[in-house]
Amino acid sequence: MIESKYLKENIENIQRLMSIQALKHFETRNLGKLLRLSKIRQYEDGEQIIQEGDMDPWLYFLLSGKIRITKEGEEISTISRKGEIFGEMRIIDDQSRSASVHAIGQTVCLAVDTAAGNRMANTGEKEARLDFLLLLYRIFAEYISIRLRLTNEELVRAKREAKRSDTTPTPPKPQAPASKRYIENF
Known part of the structure; x- marks a missing residue:
């Protein structure tokens, strides 16, 4: 992994952030x-970005390339859309990483140090910390909504496919003798 220093708040970098769909509606001061x-x-290709079970504080935005998400060694998704967010579940629920993430080909990410929000509280920047947290949670809410919609669509497709593949006719229910039917209907 090649990593930059913490980024500077300048107009060029802010404009780059505004090209990310999830961030384009945020105020310049918040993006700064x-x-x-x-x-x-x-x-690089195959390099690990996130390890399942880790407790690191990083949140990621995909800037270029593609990632593979795996859980317990099984691939669960790939992401290649610029601006897609990943690593947010660990930040939201404060539990260990639920999946691993690896680069597919050369991949570039914006990595946000969410622990820095805690450092703001220690330095007396309460308002800045609150703005930072509100920004993060708004981003999370938007992406969770998008992912839930996609999951709903996948679920509907899977259910339709399961119905189509279930072509085994159900056998007719045997009729009870007439005397027993009378008792059951009573």
């Missing part, structure tokens, strides 16, 4: 705060 807590990381 996000920049100061971020680094650019470049990964």
